[in-house]
Each structure stands twice: as structure tokens, then as C-alpha cells.
Amino acid sequence: MDARSLSQMSDAALELDLHAAVGRERTSTVESLAFIGEFDARGLHLPAGYPSMFQYCLSELSLSEDSASKRIRAARAARRCPAVLAALAEGGLHLSAVVLLAPRLTPESEDEQIAAASRRSKTQIELMLPERFPSEGGPTTATPVPFDSIADSHAPGHASTPSTHSKVTPLSSGRYRLETTIEQLGYDDLALSKALLPHTSPWCDAAEVMQQALRMLAAHLLKRASSATAKPRAQLREAKGRHVPAAVRREVWQRDGGRCAFVSESGVRCGSNRLVRLDHIVRFAEGGKSTSEILRRLCGPHDQFEVKRRLGAGSPSGSNASHASGRRTGEPFGWPTNMPRGK
Numbered sequence: 196m197d198a199r200s201l202s203q204m205s206d207a208a209l210e211l212d213l214h215a216a217v218g219r220e221r222t223s224t225v226e227s228l229a230f231i232g233e234f235d236a237r238g239l240h241l242p243a244g245y246p247s248m249f250q251y252c253l254s255e256l257s258l259s260e261d262s263a264s265k266r267i268r269a270a271r272a273a274r275r276c277p278a279v280l281a282a283l284a285e286g287g288l289h290l291s292a293v294v295l296l297a298p299r300l301t302p303e304s305e306d307e308q309i310a311a312a313s314r315r316s317k318t319q320i321e322l323m324l325p326e327r328f329p330s331e332g333g334p335t336t337a338t339p340v341p342f343d344s345i346a347d348s349h350a351p352g353h354a355s356t357p358s359t360h361s362k363v364t365p366l367s368s369g370r371y372r373l374e375t376t377i378e379q380l381g382y383d384d385l386a387l388s389k390a391l392l393p394h395t396s397p398w399c400d401a402a403e404v405m406q407q408a409l410r411m412l413a414a415h416l417l418k419r420a421s422s423a424t425a426k427p428r429a430q431l432r433e434a435k436g437r438h439v440p441a442a443v444r445r446e447v448w449q450r451d452g453g454r455c456a457f458v459s460e461s462g463v464r465c466g467s468n469r470l471v472r473l474d475h476i477v478r479f480a481e482g483g484k485s486t487s488e489i490l491r492r493l494c495g496p497h498d499q500f501e502v503k504r505r506l507g508a509g510s511p512s513g514s515n516a517s518h519a520s521g522r523r524t525g526e527p528f529g530w531p532t533n534m535p536r537g538k
């Protein structure tokens with residue numbers, strides 16, 4: 196299509212084709228949500244070398260953080276409540292509406308929720324939700340899901356309480372805005388730390404206290420994770436039983452850069468630094484010794500993936516059955532039966 200042919204269309208034809216184009220876009224959005232939901236439920240981002248569906252969407256599907264986050268949340272909601280896909284396809288709900296409803300959607304309430312939000316703008320739904328769910332408290336927001344809150348779960352239905360979301364927004368190079376809610380205990384610790392911190396200016400604010408606290412926490416966790424010691428032993432010792440000597444742990448940590456060493460068949464290395472733990476490449480029961488050559492660091496999701504693979508369960512989430520049924524019907528999971536396919 197070129198811009199010139201559009202400029203020569205009549206007003207009526209232009210309006211008609213605009214509606215048709217948006218309708219096709221809705222149809223393809225629903226289709227991609229169904230595929231994302233099925234792919235996510237099978238955990239296929241793991242063998243592909245990614246610690247989360249979110250990272251897979253960014254790296255392999257070239258989606259933006261916002262787009263990936265919205266689609267994953269909507270796809271997971273649609274796994275629980277497939278009626279949202281039909282509502283999306285018909286135009287009753289837009290994607291932002293599904294994301295707003297997602298944490299509150301249950302199979303029992305989906306029809307009522309969808310009807311209440313139908314044909315409403317995002318702002319109207321944001322205003323409506325506190326009235327319908329007063330017990331949640333706090334501002335309801337559709338929002339920018341914190342990239343890391345969604346990153347390490349591929350469980351369908353994963354959702355956290357909206358009022359507890361924190362948000363990190365880049366402001367400029369090296370500066371970020373952190374918005375969060377803390378409980379009374381956290382507030383008391385913040386006030387006490389501020390009062391006791393030595394060498395700080397009287398106008399030291401919460402951000403400065405938090406930065407110092409985070410530096411101390413990070414150093415503490417890094418030391419524990421890498422088994423770092425002030426005076427590392429020069430000689431590595433072989434393992435006795437399942438025990439892995441601290442010196443070996445340190446060597447593995449340094450070699451893997453403290454990051455997940457899982458590599459997919461196509462050569463994609465995970466590299467996640469979340470929940471990284473030690474893994475025997477050769478199982479202990481198969482004669483693996485705890486020397487650095489047969490050890491590697493794996494993130495939590497890849498650790499679980501490898502455990503299931505070794506147990507012969509195939510891909511996580513028991514996907515063989517759903518895989519077979521998907522092939523049999525030729526339709527992705529959740530495709531509304533009363534909806535026409537894309538033109």
C-alpha cells in the first residue's frame with residue numbers, strides 16, 4: 196500500500212478500510228496472545244536459552260519491554276479465562292483493559308468482569324476497579340510492570356498484587372526514579388538508619404540511605420554467593436562427597452561471571468544473574484566430582500529445567516499432552532471457537 200493510493204480514496208472508503216485494518220490488527224493480537232500463552236505454558240523459553248518468557252519476547256520476538264509485559268500478562272489471563280480472547284477479538288476489550296483485569300480475573304467472575312469493562316477506556320477502568328475491589332487499597336494501575344517482577348516466572352496465572360508493584364524508570368544516563376510502597380517496619384528501619392548513619396549530611400534523604408543500604412546488601416549477598424573470603428586458599432581441593440569446597444565455588448563463580456551458564460542448542464547463553472546456583476553437569480550419582488570442570492552456575496528456572504530434563508520429564512509443565520492436542524486440532528490454545536480467523 197502506498198500513501199498516494201490512500202490519498203485518492205473517498206472519505207467513506209477510507210473509514211471503512213480503517214475499521215477493517217484495526218479489526219485485522221485485533222485478530223492478529225489475539226492470535227499472538229494464544230501462541231505466547233501456549234509457548235509460555237510449555238516453558239519453551241528455557242531450552243531456547245532464556246530465563247523468562249519476558250526475556251525471550253525481548254530478544255527473540257523484538258518486542259519492547261512494555262509490549263512484552265502486557266502480552267505475557269494478557270496471555271496468562273487468557274489461559275485461565277479464555278473468554279477475554281473473544282472479547283479482545285470483538286473489540287469489547289482492548290489489550291490495556293485485559294492487563295488491568297488480569298490479576299482479578301477468575302473463571303467464576305470472568306463474564307461479569309468483562310461485561311463491566313467492555314467498551315470502556317483505560318482511564319474509565321482504572322477508576323472503576325477501586326469501586327469494585329475496595330479491599331485492595333492503594334492506587335490501581337495498569338502499569339509498567341516492573342520488568343523484573345515478571346521476568347522469572349513462567350507459571351500461568353502469575354500475578355502480583357497491583358498495590359505492591361514497584362516501578363523503576365530510567366531518567367537519564369545513570370539516573371533512575373524508584374517508586375515503591377513500604378510497610379511500617381521498613382519505614383522504621385529507614386528512619387533509624389538515617390539517624391544512625393555516620394558522616395551523612397543533615398539533609399541526607401531516603402534515597403541516600405537506600406543506596407548505602409543496597410550497597411551493603413549487595414556486597415553481603417555477593418560474598419555469600421561467590422563463597423568469597425578475604426584470604427582464598429591457593430590450592431583447590433577435590434570434593435569429598437557432595438560437599439563443594441569454597442575454593443571450587445569461587446573458581447566456578449569467576450569463570451561463569453556469577454551468571455547462568457546454560458547454553459541453548461543454537462548457542463544462546465542465558466546469562467541471568469537471578470537466583471544463580473551451582474549445578475553438577477555430570478550428576479553426582481554418575482560419578483561427578485565437585486571440581487570446577489564439571490560444575491556450572493545455573494539460574495533458578497534453568498536449574499529446574501535441567502532437573503526435569505534429567506528425570507526424563509521432557510519439557511517443563513508436562514507439555515507433551517498439550518503439544519499433542521495442539522497439533523491434533525491445528526489451533527493454538529484458547530482460540531475462541533466463535534471467532535473468524537485472520538483474513
Ligand SMILES: [Zn+2]
Pocket residue numbers: 244245246455456457465466467493494495496497
Ligand atoms: Zn538461566
